[in-house]
Amino acid sequence: MKPNYSVLISSTDSYSDCWVPFFTLFKKYWPHYQGRIFLSTETKDFSFPGLDITCTRVARFTGSANTPHGERLLEAFKQIDTDIVVYLHEDMFLDHFVSEGKVQKFADTMLEHQMTYIGLVESGNQGPFHQSEFPDLWEVDHSDSYLFSAMASMWNIRRIARYFRAHENPWQTEFYVNRRVKPTKERFYTINRDLYSYPDRAIMPFAPVTGIYRGKWHRDAVVELFAAEGIEVDYSLRGFYAPGIDDVDPPKELSFKKLVSVVKSRI
Structure with a gap:
């Protein structure tokens, strides 16, 4: 029986080198998932044996292969036929079994109580936290x-x-969604940290760091995992993230386009 939620993988065409590793691990560590998976892309299509993947290919509707992150998500929402999604990124590589029963329980709770958001990992919401009725x-x-x-x-x-x-873009989305939610009475929830923690008691278990950071492979997150799982990747195409060196931000460029973007986000 199909679940009453879907999985939404936030991605982009330029990160398509993550898709085979991601779905290889998804199928292994979430073997009983029978629902639909929506992969956010601009133009590219993708399939994987045994998984029901729909590539959103939003450029068909936006008319641009450079569709901004926010628009890609909003266009993806139009294609999804469930109210609830599990939201992941293409470089969140599962390395333990997903607690499918808990995910289903959370989906039921969200629908029954009209919840908007539940964080599934310790590395997401930072707190402070409060006990809830759940x-x-x-x-x-x-x-x-x-x-x-x-x-x-x-x-x-x-x-x-x-x-x-x-x-x-992704950074603006996270920053400004927070600003928009704060003045509201909207209740956001996260997992009880006393009950669920990575790796053995995680609900959605992947390494505490994502597989790609600043556009490069994060060695600690992928090399041993991929080798153990028989996943072959040409790391030279992206290279490895170098702490310190790759943490230096390039000089910020001021432009009318960026100014307009900030103004639009603040309205």
């Missing part, structure tokens, strides 16, 4: 800078879409 969940305090976190989480896309803006 033993598995803590309520995230509105003072949290990551009241909304784009790490692994569950969303009611019909409710959360009101906080997204089409023009925003």
Whole structure:
């Protein structure tokens, strides 16, 4: 029986080198998932044996292969036929079995209580937290800078879409969604950290760091895992993230386009 939620993988055509590793591990560590998977892309299509993957290919509707992150998500929402999604990135590589029963329980709870958001990992929402009426969940305090976190989480896309803006990139989305949620009475939840933790008690288990950082492979997250799973990747195409060296930001460029983007986000 198909679940009452879908999986939404946030990606982009330029990260297609992550898809085979991601879905190889997804199929192994979430073997009983029978629902639909929506892979956010601009133009590319992709399939994987045994998985029901729909590539959103949003350029068909936006008319641009450079569709901004916010617009890609909003266009993806239009294609998804469930209110609830499990939101992941293409470089969140599972390395233990997903707690499918808990995910299903959370989906049922979100629908019954009209929840908007549940964070699924410790590395998402930062706190402070409060006990809630749900033993598995803590309520995230509105003072949290990551009241909304784009790490692994569950969303009611019909409710959360009101906080997204089409023009925003991933960093703007996370920053400004938080700003938009804070003045509201919206309740955001996250996993009870006393009950669920990585790796053995995780609900959505992947390494504490994502597989790609600043556009390069994060050695600690992928090399041993991929080798153990028989996944072959040409790491030279991206190279490895070098702490310190790759952490230096290039000089910020001021432009009218960026100014307009910021103004639009603040409106």
